[in-house]
Amino acid sequence: MSLAAVPARAASGATASGAPPAGEAILRRQRVRESAARTYARSFPIVPVRAHGMTVEGADGRRYLDCLSGAGTLALGHNHPVVLEAIRRTLDSGAPLHLLDLATAEKDDFTSALFESLPAEFAARARVHFCGPAGTDAVEAAIKLMQTATGRAGALAFTGAYHGMTAGALALTGNVAVKEPLPGGGEVVRLPYPYGYRCPFGVGGEAGAELGATYVERLLDDPSGGVVPPAAMILEAVQGEGGVVPAPDGWLREMRRITAERGIPLIVDEVQTGVGRTGAMWAVEHSGIVPDAMVLSKAIGGSLPLAVVVYREDYDGWRPGAHTGTFRGNTLAMAAGAATLRYVAAHGLAERAAVAGARMTARLRELAAELPAIGDVRGRGLMIGVELVDPAAEPDACGARPADSALALRVREACLARGLIVELGGRHDAVLRLLPPLTVTDEQIAAVLERLAEAIAAASASSAPAPASSSVQASPSSAPASGSAPAARGGA
Numbered sequence: 001m002s003l004a005a006v007p008a009r010a011a012s013g014a015t016a017s018g019a020p021p022a023g024e025a026i027l028r029r030q031r032v033r034e035s036a037a038r039t040y041a042r043s044f045p046i047v048p049v050r051a052h053g054m055t056v057e058g059a060d061g062r063r064y065l066d067c068l069s070g071a072g073t074l075a076l077g078h079n080h081p082v083v084l085e086a087i088r089r090t091l092d093s094g095a096p097l098h099l100l101d102l103a104t105a106e107k108d109d110f111t112s113a114l115f116e117s118l119p120a121e122f123a124a125r126a127r128v129h130f131c132g133p134a135g136t137d138a139v140e141a142a143i144k145l146m147q148t149a150t151g152r153a154g155a156l157a158f159t160g161a162y163h164g165m166t167a168g169a170l171a172l173t174g175n176v177a178v179k180e181p182l183p184g185g186g187e188v189v190r191l192p193y194p195y196g197y198r199c200p201f202g203v204g205g206e207a208g209a210e211l212g213a214t215y216v217e218r219l220l221d222d223p224s225g226g227v228v229p230p231a232a233m234i235l236e237a238v239q240g241e242g243g244v245v246p247a248p249d250g251w252l253r254e255m256r257r258i259t260a261e262r263g264i265p266l267i268v269d270e271v272q273t274g275v276g277r278t279g280a281m282w283a284v285e286h287s288g289i290v291p292d293a294m295v296l297s298k299a300i301g302g303s304l305p306l307a308v309v310v311y312r313e314d315y316d317g318w319r320p321g322a323h324t325g326t327f328r329g330n331t332l333a334m335a336a337g338a339a340t341l342r343y344v345a346a347h348g349l350a351e352r353a354a355v356a357g358a359r360m361t362a363r364l365r366e367l368a369a370e371l372p373a374i375g376d377v378r379g380r381g382l383m384i385g386v387e388l389v390d391p392a393a394e395p396d397a398c399g400a401r402p403a404d405s406a407l408a409l410r411v412r413e414a415c416l417a418r419g420l421i422v423e424l425g426g427r428h429d430a431v432l433r434l435l436p437p438l439t440v441t442d443e444q445i446a447a448v449l450e451r452l453a454e455a456i457a458a459a460s461a462s463s464a465p466a467p468a469s470s471s472v473q474a475s476p477s478s479a480p481a482s483g484s485a486p487a488a489r490g491g492a
């Protein structure tokens with residue numbers, strides 16, 4: 001399949017009969033029928049009809065390189081043969097497709113594949129709970145589990161965190177824009193995440209992370225610090241929706257030490273970082289920490305919906321039905337997920353992600369020297385962020401210039417015009433988030449980088465605001481509920 005974006009079939013966009021092409025009609029109907037909260041559809045006004053690997057083909061005949069991969073869901077890209085084969089085999093077997101949480105061979109096999117993939121020390125004493133099929137439900141489950149185990153209510157969470165859209169998970173999320181319209185904020189104590197480029201302590205680097213760890217420890221020990229002993233601390237080893245911010249390994253080890261010493265269960269949310277994405281099968285492996293619970297979703301279902309919480313057996317104080325739900329037995333997702341987990345492990349795709357990610361990051365850093373709008377390039381494995389800034393503005397004490405959201409919108413649009421799907425995230429929606437599949441080829445990496453460089457150069461050259469086309473509707477003024485809210489993207 002050619003990697004090049006194929007131009008639209010007809011310049012006018014009209015069919016021979018004069019009627020608008022099916023894609024345009026579908027987009028128009030979606031705009032009038034679906035809720036104002038729809039998200040990615042605003043950023044990418046395309047109607048995908050076929051997809052294979054990293055390539056998505058729209059109803060208009062154009063092809064795109066997909067650097068969003070279902071917000072990190074598609075570890076093997078779209079419709080990987082191994083995933084399709086697992087789904088077909090399961091369909092042909094006549095296995096029931098919906099089974100609440102009854103025992104099945106598919107669930108048994110998925111659980112084996114999952115436990116084989118987890119860090120051995122964690123897996124040795126782990127239990128798994130199958131949740132409703134979204135990351136946010138597994139976050140709810142993890143918090144409830146720890147509330148039950150500790151008898152405490154509140155939780156510790158971090159600035160920039162994204163944990164989902166249901167009430168409990170939203171309370172843990174950092175993005176104020178999506179929380180503000182809703183009553184109540186839950187009992188969540190917000191702690192500073194080590195974001196080197198925009199350091200909460202104005203210091204940056206490892207020193208900023210060390211200050212953050214000291215602050216957390218002293219706050220928890222301060223009898224007048226206002227923190228009631230919490231049920232858990234929850235964190236992402238690399239924040240995704242928060243703008244692709246990797247935490248230093250040393251800081252993660254400090255969080256593990258601080259929580260362990262105070263009897264606070266540590267939940268690591270690996271919904272986005274899991275299954276090889278960061279260059280290790282699970283992001284906790286980089287630091288070697290052993291959490292008390294891991295929340296997993298996205299890639300574990302091999303592109304179909306699946307979410308679990310895996311936790312140390314000592315915390316299993318739940319009563320039967322304590323976290324139940326109708327859709328916790330998705331047979332096809334378990335088959336596709338088991339096939340994906342085994343394929344990633346057998347083909348060394350985590351290692352491949354580390355190498356490919358390092359190459360992409362190095363090239364992007366070179367580009368930053370040529371394109372002053374690139375303020376920071378960071379990430380881990382194939383979870384890469386490019387923070388766009390206003391190069392004409394004064395840098396702060398740490399050398400960071402103000403985020404340029406308007407430029408980021410133009411870059412996203414310029415990428416799409418060049419056949420590249422790249423989504424934004426982070427503070428002020430100014431971070432380009434690159435999440436190619438782990439199977440991305442060297443040729444595709446070169447094409448992504450070329451299109452991205454062209455798009456940033458072209459968007460930087462035009463200082464005009466992004467056109468508020470009726471089909472895109474992504475400008476913050478036209479779409480306050482999602483166009484300006486990175487956290488709203490996670491759940492697709």
Ligand SMILES: Cc1ncc(COP(=O)(O)O)c(C=O)c1O
Pocket residue numbers: 071133134135136137139162163164165236240241269270271272273297298489490491492
């Ligand atoms: C780290 C993290 N946790 C939780 C979620 C929520 O997952 P879902 O959208 O499946 O509810 C996301 C989604 O992006 C995520 O990135």
